Amino acid sequence: MIRILLADDQALVRGALAALLDLEPDLEVVASVATGDAVVPAALSVRPDVALIDVQMPGLDGLAAAAALHRARPETRIVILTTFGRPGYLARAMAAGAVGFVVKDATPEYLIDAIQRVHSGLRVVDPGLAAESLAAGASPLTARERDVLVAAAQGATVRDIARGLHLSEGTVRNHLSAAIGKTGARTSAEAARLAETNGWL
Amino acid sequence: MIRILLADDQALVRGALAALLDLEPDLEVVASVATGDAVVPAALSVRPDVALIDVQMPGLDGLAAAAALHRARPETRIVILTTFGRPGYLARAMAAGAVGFVVKDATPEYLIDAIQRVHSGLRVVDPGLAAESLAAGASPLTARERDVLVAAAQGATVRDIARGLHLSEGTVRNHLSAAIGKTGARTSAEAARLAETNGWL
DNA sequence: GCCTGACCGTGACAACCGTCATGGGTCAGA
DNA sequence: TCTGACCCATGACGGTTGTCACGGTCAGGC
Known part of the structure; x- marks a missing residue:
């Protein structure tokens, strides 16, 4: 049994x-x-x-x-x-x-x-x-990139993310840009979507 | 039975x-x-x-x-x-x-x-x-607004949507802007998300 | 020690997005 | 017939986003 x-x-x-x-x-x-x-x-x-x-x-x-x-x-x-x-x-x-x-x-x-x-x-x-x-493959995202992507996936703006994670807006844009490059997306929303379907979030 | x-x-x-x-x-x-x-x-x-x-x-x-x-x-x-x-x-x-x-x-x-x-x-x-x-309430979206939102929900850019629906980019921006207003969102991605959770897509 | 690589942060610039005003077209209903 | 709702388009504006070049910090390997 x-x-x-x-x-x-x-x-x-x-x-x-x-x-x-x-x-x-x-x-x-x-x-x-x-x-x-x-x-x-x-x-x-x-x-x-x-x-x-x-x-x-x-x-x-x-x-x-x-x-x-x-x-x-x-x-x-x-x-x-x-x-x-x-x-x-x-x-x-x-x-x-x-x-x-x-x-x-x-x-x-x-x-x-x-x-x-x-x-x-x-x-x-x-x-x-x-x-x-x-x-x-394994997730190519760094911890910070993951953080900003999960926030972006909720529909948050760069400013929202910056406030939420206590970062400067420029830094958030950099992380997003890196994530966009790594996922092959062309926009932060698309990057968030791709990362999600790959189980990277 | x-x-x-x-x-x-x-x-x-x-x-x-x-x-x-x-x-x-x-x-x-x-x-x-x-x-x-x-x-x-x-x-x-x-x-x-x-x-x-x-x-x-x-x-x-x-x-x-x-x-x-x-x-x-x-x-x-x-x-x-x-x-x-x-x-x-x-x-x-x-x-x-x-x-x-x-x-x-x-x-x-x-x-x-x-x-x-x-x-x-x-x-x-x-x-x-x-x-x-x-x-x-019922969906406040017009047919066209729904169309552009479903495309936007996939992570498409304004240009992508315009090409896909054979519209001008300005028109797409107008529809998106209307949808953003009606859903109370602040960004097209957020509007798409909200419309989706309400079952309007 | 020094170098390398990965990460975080800044500032500047171009491209894109969201808004608004304006105009024209179709179609249903008063 | 006129009105109102929806669709498409244009052009212009300000704000946001994506990209890039550049520094700074810190851990690990030579």
Whole structure:
């Protein structure tokens, strides 16, 4: 019997996944939480074999929660589940100690198989996504460039960003310019969009 | 026995929802499709009582698919299911002939209850979202303003938009300026973001 | 020590964007 | 018929953005 912890912020998806997994005779959902912060306490309490963690969650996000869980309870095998197959997510998930990575486009059979493989000690990664991840490479952005891009992605102006990060406007423009060059974009808004789809933010 | 058609582009969610609904003794998933274009043919073939349609789908989107289904087979009661509770979505869903609107944050019980209510002739709308929808009101954007905003949301420059829509740059700037005024934004990127979260694109 | 490279910051300039005033065209409704 | 709403265009303006050249700081390698 494989004991599973579910973490997903959408109650409907959480409930539906639980129903799906509980149909399998050798799987058992023993806990399900809605936030990243709740993952570690729940895991320590129910001692699951496998944790299925969504990336998008309020509070601590799925990748950070995975890292915390890996530190707190390395016996639990972590599978990251996500809507968006962003290359950067895969890299960060692996760095966080995850051993599986499944996108929500996958079939239910694939997910169940992935859980079983992971439980038996294997790693499970979508080969197409892995290739894409290698192609996109690691994030070329510096910490500051990331900061200004996340702000720009919210629609902030250069002045807003400068105030928010306590920088001069010229410096913000420089960081943005560097990010534009590195992403191959032609405008800060486009750079923010590209960085986001690559999972660099 | 309530016969249900499921439409969602994510195979995992589709399968999980089917598992969840099939657990109910009076519900039966009789078809599940991954694209908006497949909704009407499937409905004509299996004659479902209720159609559960996600907004985000490739090809024909969920709202357009709902409208087509309502025309082709008005007996089928339509429930729109969506990740994002955007006010504009609700308005368009109702205009498309939907009688239910459920966000993926809802609990499984709520969804099941909604399906049963809808089948018995009632309408089901999240009251909080309905209030938000009234507050945000209908889209204030003209058709052209919408066009330039969707292009701007991709990160296109004024020149790109002008070329893409065969307009002069000045005209594009005028439309953008009008959209910025109507959305209360201060920049075209921000206007695009706001319009998107309101479901006006 | 010295050099190198990566980062942060400044100032100046050209290009672009947002606003406004103005004009012309179409089309629906009073 | 006139009015109002929408579309397209032009031209000009001030403010913002993107780029560049230039310094300064700091960690790591020779």
